[in-house]
Structure formats: structure tokens, C-alpha cells
Amino acid sequence: MIKDYRTQKELRDHYDVCIIGGGPAGITLALRLAGNGRHIVLVEGGGHEYSPVSQELYQCPSTGLDVYAAETRLRFLGGTSNHWAGRCRPFERSDFAVAPPIHLPGWPIAFSEIERNLEAAMDIVDLPPHSGFKAINANLDGDDFVADRFLLSPPTRFAQKYAKELNETEGLDVFINCNCVDLEFDSKTGRIETIVVSDYEMHREKVRAKQFILATGAIENARQLLNSESLATGGIVSKDGFVGRCFMEHLNVDMGTFILKDGQGTDARQYFTTDAFVTEHESGKGNVTASLVSEVKAYGRTAAIKDFFENLICDIGAEHKIEFITRFDCPGDGVLGTLIEQFPNPNSRISMLDERDALGMKKINVHWELTPADRNTVKSIGLEVAKCFADTGLGFVKLEECVYDVELPLKVNPHAHHMGTTRMAASPEFGVVDENCKVFGVENLYVAGSSVFATGGACNPTMPLLQLALRLADHLNQEMGPSIGRYSGTGEFVDFPS
């Protein structure tokens, strides 16, 4: 049942599981864990709709590159899925097999651990089962870049799609306008005993549960841990520890422009690096999307420009090379956008400020920076894609200078794919959560969402974070004993196979 905590202060004395945050991760976990007489509570800070008072709590400054953390995230039921775009691309085997070429380990779990929940996660975001991930164009050259494969979710709006189940699932309490403002850790038991929740009038109450799951998005998951004084006193969180570090984004780089040769069509194309490319260049993975824009930005349309090129090319004796420019009938530059992997870097981090928000939680700063390894990835992808365009006769690419001159500041935007701030590792030396997404040093605190990503690959994060949320639900279901059913993701409960 969904209740508004401002007017319905009807929390039970004790829950089996308390989930904090009602975005894709939290909603998936709540529905998957409910049943079998269990009592699950989902506390969501926002209401049914966007509200400035809730959204204000996401305000935070950033240093380094801007991540637009306040504008991109949405703080109400359904979370950022209220405006996500729905692009889905799964992790690949090689994402789990190869450690990043930096001084940090990669994923501590096998690819099969995430792969087994792919179909179920696809179902949750309304992708047809067994449909495979499709390419919209041919390969570029096969050795360095293949056609990217992805699917588009409608996109699923979690609060709308799962409203009925959230209201009707037995044993599940969903409280909206109910903000978690503290995690209370007891050093003697090694457990989170209670969390403190608050409405917007500062009415506070403690929620007791056997297990707690943080599912507030990658930036807030770290913030919740950093904000807890009892976790700091208990030595679980420290300024020098991993909590908040290794913040990663996918790099949306303005690579440059291209012109296609005649007869190549005008549809957008999407290419993806091969594993061989990544090994050869010691780079991250990346998607390059080539799309034609209707408005000409630099050259190709006017007769004057064509004349200029004709004269210039004749002067240097290379007319055969760009003959197509002067014949280009349907002109318009193409632009090259990217979704490029960023390697984990401890200096890109969420850190606490002294200032507090309206509910008394410490504010945070997001510091996001690129490393030489990231610049190498961008440069390698840029140069090779340009070469492939020419070699395969597709067209010509004009790269931005900052792509290949790594001394220049890069023109880069974030994708609003926040990852890595509570990274998964085999030991606390390299991360915050263990293989089961449990916070190191705490018996009963788990983290869901892309904050646990050890590396981010170049796949969209939501479907993979759902795969991990389903895996976490299976783990907790096992810990808590057999359940009578599991959530199918399509509004039905299906029995576990006997």
C-alpha cells in the first residue's frame, strides 16, 4: 500500500527489510522481496510528482567537470526513470573478464552472475524476451568497430507501471514523502539497528528492520553512508576510505563532424569498439553515434564553400579524395557523439561539506575529472573511427583538435549515468560492498544501483543495475528462507520451481 508519510504515520514496529529509495532499483527490490508473510517497507523521499521542496535536497555543487547532479536526477517516486531515455545495452563478458589498466581491480564476480538475470531485467523494462539486442546499421570494419547492439525500452516509467503492485502487494508498505536522514549503526552488534526518517515538517521517527538496502541512486547512496556519524565512529566510513570515490560517468564527447559519401543514406549509425580494439589501445570501450544534422554547421552547403574546396583540392592534387564533397546533393554535416567508458579514479569523488540541507543532512560536493587513461580512450576511439570512415569508403571525419591533442581541454558532457561511488570489490582495500552488495563491516546493510559498479563499461546502466538488484533479491530471499513466489516483472507472481 502506498501511504503519504506526511499524513499517515503508520510505520510498523519492525520490518524484515527496509529499502531506502523508490527508483528502478528500490521498486524492483520491494516487489521481488515481498510475499511469504514478510514485511517490507520502501521509504521514498519524494511524493507522487515532482516537488521543488524534495528536488531542492538534490542541490549540490560540483568541482572539476560539471555533472549537473541537481538537474538530471529526479527526487520522487520512480526516481530518475521519470525522465530516462530507455536505451538498454547489457554488460559483456569481457567487462567482467578484464581488469581496467589502472591500479584497481575490476569486477570480483563472474559475468554469469549478472547474465542470468538479463531476461528478467529486460522484462521489467518492457523489452520483449529473447529478442536479442539489435544493430541499426552494418559493421564499420569488424576489427576495431562493429555495429552497436541495443534495445529501446518504451521507456518504462517505474512509478506508473508498478503503481498497482506497489499498492496491492501483501506485506509491502510504501511511504512517500518519507526521507531517510540517518543510518544508525551499532558497533557492538555490527548492524544497522534503525534508520531515521523525516517528513518535510521535521517529524522524525526510527524504522527498525532486519536488513536495510540503500537504493537512492549513486550519488545519494554514498551521501547516506558519509552522512552517518555512527558509521564513521564505528570505522566503517572514513575520509580516506572508498565511500564516495571512483565516481564514474559515460563520456559524451563532441568528437567532431563527418560527411558521408553519396549513396550512404541519411540514417544515424551506431558503432561499438571491439575487444581487440580495447586490448590493442589499452583503452576503455565506447559507442560512437554518427548522425546527420539538418542544419549545416561548417561546410558542405553553399556554392562558395564548394568552390573553395574545389579550388583548394585541385591546387593540392587531391581532388579524387574529396570529390564527394562537391557532389554532395543533400548536404549537412554529420555530428559524432559518444558514450565512452571512464575508468574508476579515486580522485573523482563525492565528499561531505559542512553545510546542511533543510532536513539536516550534510550537503555534498561532486568532483568529476578525467585521467590520462580516459583521454587515451577518447583519442584512440576518435582517431580510429576517423580512419575507419576513410578506409571503408564511408566518408570523412573532421575531428575536434581536443580529441587528439590531449593537452587541450576536452569538450565533454555527462550522460547522467552515475556509477562507482560504492564500488564492489573482493576486499575493503578496493571497494565499499562485497560480492553480495553488502557494505564491508556491516552485517545487514546492502547497496543497490549503479553505485556498486566496479567498472562501467559502455553500456547503459539501468538494465544492468536491475540485473544486480534481482541478484541481491535472490540472495536476501535465500537468507530469509524460502518464499512462496517471486515477482515476474509483468505484474504477476510466479511460483519458484520446486
Ligand SMILES: Cc1cc2nc3c(=O)[nH]c(=O)nc-3n(C[C@H](O)[C@H](O)[C@H](O)COP(=O)(O)OP(=O)(O)OC[C@H]3O[C@@H](n4cnc5c(N)ncnc54)[C@H](O)[C@@H]3O)c2cc1C
Ligand atoms: C535524462 C536522463 C536520461 C537517461 N537515459 C538513460 C537510458 O537511456 N538508459 C539507461 O540505462 N539509463 C538512463 N539514465 C539513467 C537512469 O535514469 C538511472 O540509471 C536510473 O534511474 C537509476 O535508478 P536508481 O533506482 O538506482 O536511482 P534513481 O532513479 O535516482 O532513484 C533513487 C530514488 O531514491 C529517492 N531518494 C533519494 N534520496 C532519498 C532519501 N534520503 N530518502 C528516501 N528516498 C530518497 C529518490 O527520490 C528516487 O526516487 C538516464 C538519466 C537521465 C537523467
